[in-house]
Every structure is written in structure tokens, then in C-alpha cells.
Amino acid sequence: MSEIYVITSGKGGVGKTTTTANLGVGLAMRGKKVVLVDTDTGLRNLDLLLGLENRIMYDLIDVTEGRVPYKKALVRHKKYDTLFLLPTSQVKDKMAVNPEQLVALCKELRKEFDYILIDCPAGIEQGFKTAIAAADTALVVTMPEISAVRDADKIIGELGRADKQDIKLIVNRIRPQMVENGDMLDMSDINDILSIDCIGQVPDDIKVVTSTNKGEPCITMDDSQAGTAYRNIVARMCGESVPFMEFAKEGFWARLKHVFGK
Amino acid sequence: MSDEIVKIKGSKSGLQLSFAEGAAFAAVRKDIEEKLVSGTGFFLRGTLVLLPKDAFSETERAQLQKMFHEHGLICRTMNPEAQPTPSEQVRRENEQEKQRQAAAQAQAASRKEKVQEMVVVNRTLRGGQEIRTESSVMVCGNVNPGAQIIAGGSIDIRGTCRGMVHAGAFGDNTAFIIADHLMPTQIRISNLIARSPDEMEKTERAERASIKEGRIVIEPIER
Numbered sequence: 036m037s038e039i040y041v042i043t044s045g046k047g048g049v050g051k052t053t054t055t056a057n058l059g060v061g062l063a064m065r066g067k068k069v070v071l072v073d074t075d076t077g078l079r080n081l082d083l084l085l086g087l088e089n090r091i092m093y094d095l096i097d098v099t100e101g102r103v104p105y106k107k108a109l110v111r112h113k114k115y116d117t118l119f120l121l122p123t124s125q126v127k128d129k130m131a132v133n134p135e136q137l138v139a140l141c142k143e144l145r146k147e148f149d150y151i152l153i154d155c156p157a158g159i160e161q162g163f164k165t166a167i168a169a170a171d172t173a174l175v176v177t178m179p180e181i182s183a184v185r186d187a188d189k190i191i192g193e194l195g196r197a198d199k200q201d202i203k204l205i206v207n208r209i210r211p212q213m214v215e216n217g218d219m220l221d222m223s224d225i226n227d228i229l230s231i232d233c234i235g236q237v238p239d240d241i242k243v244v245t246s247t248n249k250g251e252p253c254i255t256m257d258d259s260q261a262g263t264a265y266r267n268i269v270a271r272m273c274g275e276s277v278p279f280m281e282f283a284k285e286g287f288w289a290r291l292k293h294v295f296g297k
Numbered sequence: 298m299s300d301e302i303v304k305i306k307g308s309k310s311g312l313q314l315s316f317a318e319g320a321a322f323a324a325v326r327k328d329i330e331e332k333l334v335s336g337t338g339f340f341l342r343g344t345l346v347l348l349p350k351d352a353f354s355e356t357e358r359a360q361l362q363k364m365f366h367e368h369g370l371i372c373r374t375m376n377p378e379a380q381p382t383p384s385e386q387v388r389r390e391n392e393q394e395k396q397r398q399a400a401a402q403a404q405a406a407s408r409k410e411k412v413q414e415m416v417v418v419n420r421t422l423r424g425g426q427e428i429r430t431e432s433s434v435m436v437c438g439n440v441n442p443g444a445q446i447i448a449g450g451s452i453d454i455r456g457t458c459r460g461m462v463h464a465g466a467f468g469d470n471t472a473f474i475i476a477d478h479l480m481p482t483q484i485r486i487s488n489l490i491a492r493s494p495d496e497m498e499k500t501e502r503a504e505r506a507s508i509k510e511g512r513i514v515i516e517p518i519e520r
Contacts, residue, residue, distance in 0.1 A: 185424055188441050192423030227457070228441055230421060 045186030086250020134168035311345025
């Protein structure tokens with residue numbers, strides 16, 4: 036039985052697309068058949084993170100408007116042959132797809148794939164409503180920052196209104212040193228407000244930036260802390276019980292380096 | 298036994314006097330005089346004193362009334378409707394009293410309805426969500442920042458309150474707000490607004506906010 040996830044956040048820039056790309060690759064590394072659907076029409080990025088921009092022939096709009104069957108629009112990943120991307124259009128806007136069309140498309144995709152991950156645009160308007168329409172489970176991505184938590188709270192409320200009961204939380208870009216110094220919200224503060232099941236705590240990692248630029252998600256890197264955290268999330272999505280990782284604190288020398296501005 | 302001649306009983310509207318059976322007017326008058334002079338703390342200025350109607354004649358009652366007036370007390374005869382010749386003022390007062398009673402009854406009746414009618418919210422209210430009702434509200438869950446409750450009656454939150462809460466929104470000054478952890482951005486009761494301190498601490502005990510002496514007061518409660 037296939038599962039449909041929507042990755043959403045409300046606020047922009049918290050790492051929805053990065054999370055989608057990493058989880059997609061992670062599931063594919065386990066041999067699952069995965070399709071990533073980008074619904075951020077007009078501001079598409081998911082193809083860049085996967086390094087697939089130059090392979091796009093057709094897009095989501097072509098599929099929903101019935102110009103091509105969805106199989107023609109799918110882009111296979113270069114490295115993982117069970118991972119596919121259904122890119123969206125960069126020229127149209129969010130009005131080009133409606134919820135019914137996406138639900139119908141996901142019904143088709145379900146027959147072929149184990150996991151369908153939908154990358155949701157920021158905001159709570161039409162694009163958001165379209166993206167969540169077909170999902171079984173919502174993954175809400177947030178950051179340890181009051182504005183991101185506030186927006187996540189709003190999104191959880193909106194998901195509840197759309198009758199989505201299965202909601203999981205991923206906290207991204209945690210800086211363990213700042214949390215320890217009391218300069219950043221910690222997990223208990225976030226749980227206090229959002230009070231939903233958390234399946235991932237991802238530390239802030241410069242390797243995310245370098246991997247984004249290379250078009251190769253950091254989940255493939257063994258030495259990346261964020262990569263390890265994403266691998267744990269994938270394991271939890273597959274029903275395994277994995278404890279939350281202990282973040283490596285900045286050592287004395289690393290902090291000394293910061294002091295001298297290196 | 299002089300204190301047996303005149304009995305003073307406190308009632309809702311004021312002090313009610315009753316006289317011993319067969320007591321002479323002169324003795325009663327003397328006793329009241331003494332009490333008025335000695336017990337200054339007891340007979341506060343402006344207190345309403347009620348005389349039993351059938352105790353003395355009208356002229357004697359008038360004398361007592363005058364005496365009370367001299368000490369700054371308001372004196373009335375009980376059951377003024379039964380008086381044979383009600384003065385114009387008394388009649389006006391009667392009408393006002395009746396109106397007041399009717400109003401109080403209506404208010405009590407409407408309050409009763411509100412108690413019967415209560416909105417129960419069985420989930421956490423999240424940012425951007427709003428409950429607006431003329432009745433009271435009970436929330437089994439948290440009220441998160443950015444959420445709003447506007448209630449005609451009182452608000453009871455079985456959880457943490459971090460949003461904006463407005464009780465008695467249509468002018469009920471007796472409305473109150475209770476929460477296990479009361480740390481809202483703003484509390485409004487009736488037409489008063491209170492803002493949380495800029496440095497908010499998480500409270501350990503349940504608290505209750507209500508209007509006391511024209512201000513919003515928050516005090517811990519047992520629950």
C-alpha cells in the first residue's frame with residue numbers, strides 16, 4: 036500500500052524542499068519506489084536540489100491539463116532508478132492546478148509507487164490547499180524560531196480544518212550550541228506549543244548548502260550530521276524505532292576558531 | 298435589658314429594626330439615640346434603616362426618621378405599598394425599585410441561560426483560529442499564541458493559555474477567565490484590557506482573572 040506525504044511549513048525557507056529531496060533519496064536508497072511531486076509552481080526548486088533541471092521535458096501542468104500522460108513527465112534520478120521527480124512549471128502560477136486534479140493524479144501514482152512525497156509551497160493559499168488535498172500524512176517542517184513555530188502552529192490548524200489527522204513534525208536547522216546557551220528554542224519549548232508527534236530533529240549543517248549547490252542531497256554523505264538525521268527520519272517513516280541522535284557539540288578548538296574569526 | 302428593646306438585624310438592603318413587644322415609644326427612642334451616639338462605627342453614613350410599619354403611629358415614626366436623618370442615615374418604613382397616603386416621592390421610588398427588580402430578574406434569567414449554554418472546545422486552538430460566542434467557553438486543550446476567544450460569558454481553559462482571551466465581551470463585568478497556565482498575550486474582560494508583562498514566566502498554578510474594583514486582577518486558585 037502506498038503512502039502519500041505532503042511536506043509543508045507555512046513559513047518559507049525552513050527547508051521543505053531540502054527535506055523532500057533528502058527523504059526521497061533516502062527512501063530510494065532503501066529500494067522503495069518513490070515519486071516526488073513539486074507543487075511550488077512558478078518557484079520550482081526541487082529539480083535543482085536533485086540536479087535534474089536539464090532533464091525536464093514536461094511538467095505537472097501538462098499532466099493535469101491532460102496534454103501528456105504522467106509517465107512522460109516523470110524524470111528518473113541519475114543515481115537511484117527507483118526515484119522519480121514530477122516537476123512543475125516555472126512559467127505558470129499556483130492557479131494552474133486545482134485540488135481535484137492533484138487528487139486524481141495521486142490516485143494514478145498510487146498504483147505505481149510506494150511513496151509519493153508532495154513538496155508544498157509556502158503560504159496558506161491556493162497552492163497550499165492544492166498540495167495537501169491528496170495527502171494521507173502531513174510532515175510539518177519548522178525551525179527553532181518563534182516565527183517558524185507560530186506559522187507551523189497555524190498550518191497544523193489549517194491541516195486539521197482540512198481533516199488531515201495524521202500530522203508529524205520535523206524540526207530543522209537546530210543549532211545545539213545555541214540551544215545549550217539558551218539562545219534558541221529547545222525541543223520542549225516547541226513541543227509545548229505544537230504538541231504533535233515529532234519524527235525528526237535535524238541539526239544545522241553547512242553541508243546542506245554545499246550539497247544543494249551540487250544537486251546531491253546530503254543524506255548520501257556519511258559524514259554529514261544532517262544526513263544522519265534524515266536517514267533516521269526515513270527509518271522512522273519505514274516503521275523502525277530509532278532514538279533521536281545526540282548532536283555533536285562544538286569542541287573547544289572549534290569555538291576558539293570562531294573567536295578568532297576563522 | 299435595654300438592648301432587647303430594639304433589635305437590629307443586617308439585611309441585604311440595609312439595617313432592619315424590630316422592637317420588643319409592647320415597648321414604649323420613649324424607651325425605644327432613647328435606646329436608638331444611645332446607640333446612634335455610641336456605636337458610630339456601626340451606623341455608617343448613608344446606611345438604609347428600615348422601620349417596622351405597624352410598631353408606632355405615623356408621627357412617632359416621623360420623629361425616629363428625623364433622628365436617623367440627623368445622624369446621616371436614611372430611614373424608611375417597611376412595606377411602603379401598604380401606606381394609606383403614599384407621597385409622590387415614595388411612589389416614584391416604588392416604581393424605580395420595581396424596574397430595578399425587573400431588570401435584575403431579567404439579568405439573572407439571561408445569566409441562567411448562559412450557564413446552560415456553554416461551548417466546549419475539545420482540541421487545541423491554534424494560531425489564527427477564533428472562537429466567538431455569546432455564551433461561556435470551555436477549552437479542553439491549549440490556546441496557542443495567535444488564537445482568539447471572544448465570549449459573552451466566562452472562559453475556562455484546561456491547558457495553557459497563550460492567545461488572546463476576551464470574557465464578558467458584551468459587557469458582563471462578572472465574567473472571569475481560568476486557565477491551568479494563564480500566560481496570554483492579552484486578557485480582556487468586559488471593556489477592560491490587560492497586557493502580559495514583557496518577560497513572561499510559566500506559572501505553576503491555575504489562575505483566575507476577574508474584575509475587582511475596576512481593574513483586571515489575576516490570582517492563583519486551587520483546582
